Amino acid sequence: MQSEMGELYALDFDGILCDSCGESSLSALKAAKVRWPSLFHGVDSATQDWIVDQMHSVRPVVETGHENVLLVRLLLETRIPSIRKSSVAEGLTVEGILENWSKLKPVIMEEWSENRETLIDLFGKVRDEWLEQDFATWIGANRFYPGVSDALKFASSRVYIVTTKQSRFADALLRELAGVTIPPERIYGLGTGPKVKVLKQLQKRPEHQGLTLHFVEDRLATLKNVIKEPELDQWNLYLGNWGYNTQKEREEAAAIPRIQVLELSDFNRHCKIERNLGKMGHLYALDFDGVLCDTCGETAISAVKAAKLRWPALFDGVDPTVEDWIVQQMITVRPVVETGYETLLLVRLLLETRVPSIRKSSVAEGLTVEGILETWIKLKPIVMEEWDENRDELIDLFGKVRDDWLQNDFSGWMGANRFYPGTADALRFASSKVYIVTTKQGRFADALLKELAGITLPPERIYGLGTGPKVEMLKKLQKMPEHQGLTLHFVEDRLATLKNVIKEPELDNWNLYLVNWGFNTQKERDEAAASPRITLLELSDFSKKLK
Numbered sequence: 001m002q003s004e005m006g007e008l009y010a011l012d013f014d015g016i017l018c019d020s021c022g023e024s025s026l027s028a029l030k031a032a033k034v035r036w037p038s039l040f041h042g043v044d045s046a047t048q049d050w051i052v053d054q055m056h057s058v059r060p061v062v063e064t065g066h067e068n069v070l071l072v073r074l075l076l077e078t079r080i081p082s083i084r085k086s087s088v089a090e091g092l093t094v095e096g097i098l099e100n101w102s103k104l105k106p107v108i109m110e111e112w113s114e115n116r117e118t119l120i121d122l123f124g125k126v127r128d129e130w131l132e133q134d135f136a137t138w139i140g141a142n143r144f145y146p147g148v149s150d151a152l153k154f155a156s157s158r159v160y161i162v163t164t165k166q167s168r169f170a171d172a173l174l175r176e177l178a179g180v181t182i183p184p185e186r187i188y189g190l191g192t193g194p195k196v197k198v199l200k201q202l203q204k205r206p207e208h209q210g211l212t213l214h215f216v217e218d219r220l221a222t223l224k225n226v227i228k229e230p231e232l233d234q235w236n237l238y239l240g241n242w243g244y245n246t247q248k249e250r251e252e253a254a255a256i257p258r259i260q261v262l263e264l265s266d267f268n269r270h271c272k273i274e275r276n277l278g279k280m281g282h283l284y285a286l287d288f289d290g291v292l293c294d295t296c297g298e299t300a301i302s303a304v305k306a307a308k309l310r311w312p313a314l315f316d317g318v319d320p321t322v323e324d325w326i327v328q329q330m331i332t333v334r335p336v337v338e339t340g341y342e343t344l345l346l347v348r349l350l351l352e353t354r355v356p357s358i359r360k361s362s363v364a365e366g367l368t369v370e371g372i373l374e375t376w377i378k379l380k381p382i383v384m385e386e387w388d389e390n391r392d393e394l395i396d397l398f399g400k401v402r403d404d405w406l407q408n409d410f411s412g413w414m415g416a417n418r419f420y421p422g423t424a425d426a427l428r429f430a431s432s433k434v435y436i437v438t439t440k441q442g443r444f445a446d447a448l449l450k451e452l453a454g455i456t457l458p459p460e461r462i463y464g465l466g467t468g469p470k471v472e473m474l475k476k477l478q479k480m481p482e483h484q485g486l487t488l489h490f491v492e493d494r495l496a497t498l499k500n501v502i503k504e505p506e507l508d509n510w511n512l513y514l515v516n517w518g519f520n521t522q523k524e525r526d527e528a529a530a531s532p533r534i535t536l537l538e539l540s541d542f543s544k545k546l547k
Contacts, residue, residue: 015218015243028068218243290493290518298416493518
């Protein structure tokens with residue numbers, strides 16, 4: 001959960017917001033022709049077009065714009081042996097440049113007697129002249145990546161641009177191409193210092209204390225530099241996989257715990273999710289069982305206890321090994337359970353599949369765990385009718401059995417539950433509005449939060465069994481006057497529940513998440529991943545999001 005204090009986003013420009021490769025390649029070619037005019041005598045337009053085309057391929061190695069000018073000349077030397085002045089050009093390929101640029105750059109700078117500041121000034125001057133003389137074409141040689149303009153336009157979190165591009169060019173593109181005006185003091189461009197230094201400055205500012213910090217970059221080397229600085233441990237780091245990086249770099253980033261590899265669609269969704277955070281904040285409606293707490297052990301044992309009270313004759317002569325088998329199977333079939341009382345039905349059904357002599361249902365013969373997982377929604381009304389059962393009576397019984405266990409053996413009841421790793425701390429330190437929306441009876445969720453997680457939620461923040469369907473609870477929450485303007489998130493482990501939310505146009509503003517550690521199946525997770533409205537969440541991402 002994001003802090004109501006707000007968020008700070010430090011965004012790279014080229015390769016994250018803007019694809020400037022076309023413009024920077026053409027500008028580099030213009031600058032190279034000014035810097036080394038004699039080298040370009042007799043170079044035809046086809047060769048120049050080839051260089052511009054190759055510049056797109058080698059763009060991932062560029063940290064600062066002036067390097068483009070060096071790359072243009074190096075590509076030209078690989079193509080025309082007669083003009084070679086560097087020892088590295090012969091036999092050099094695009095792959096070789098991508099692999100070795102950090103070693104090649106100082107070699108050619110020395111062999112060509114070049115000066116970094118002179119090249120930076122030249123590259124800026126060429127761009128200025130192009131911009132001044134043919135503004136429309138200069139602007140047209142750039143493009144913002146799909147969706148990022150809108151994400152920026154409507155953002156109210158603190159957004160800073162941290163780029164090695166000269167600030168005036170980033171500002172012009174933001175204004176003219178994206179329709180976004182960012183105050184000059186929010187744009188850290190070339191000359192303001194290394195990005196690591198800028199991030200340190202940003203996090204030290206008094207007005208940024210308490211903000212959640214995010215740095216989005218397309219250069220893996222830059223993110224690795226950040227990781228080397230313990231002072232910057234609070235920054236959430238992202239590598240944009242649509243920018244100027246290679247597959248090899250993306251795979252390396254994916255293996256680094258500090259870095260999240262981000263797809264463009266996720267980046268845009270992330271920006272939109274966070275957009276009101278600066279002032280308004282977030283509301284999180286969290287399921288309990290399967291999202292915060294693994295209650296499967298306690299639920300299964302309570303269900304067996306309750307089933308033995310409800311149908312004592314069926315359990316006469318059932319030995320402990322069969323009861324243990326039932327508890328184990330209950331863990332497997334747990335994904336089908338929407339409301340706790342259903343576990344009693346499942347216990348009896350599993351028993352009937354195991355002991356033919358006690359069968360009263362028409363569905364038990366030959367029924368497997370897989371069959372229950374696939375068809376529970378059809379099986380439940382059949383067994384309820386054939387066993388002549390009453391939903392409210394089963395709910396009351398299940399609650400009474402739990403109450404008795406909790407009262408008579410408090411530590412045993414507590415010990416049969418566990419919070420998923422990191423969720424208790426994430427809840428404890430969350431300052432967004434958090435609601436529990438669960439089909440568990442509210443008193444049990446409250447007891448577990450207090451005793452097992454050390455968290456006290458006000459009673460009005462826990463919507464338990466009897467408060468109505470979750471869809472109705474979400475409608476109620478979003479209509480409350482104090483929740484107007486908040487960004488809404490619903491985190492659930494049952495796909496069926498999320499699909500019910502999607503059916504309600506009134507709930508279109510909720511961001512929906514299916515957790516992949518809860519009581520659901522691989523088939524359901526695959527289905528959720530294919531739904532545009534649902535984000536599939538891993539436990540590590542959930543805990544990070546809450547913090």
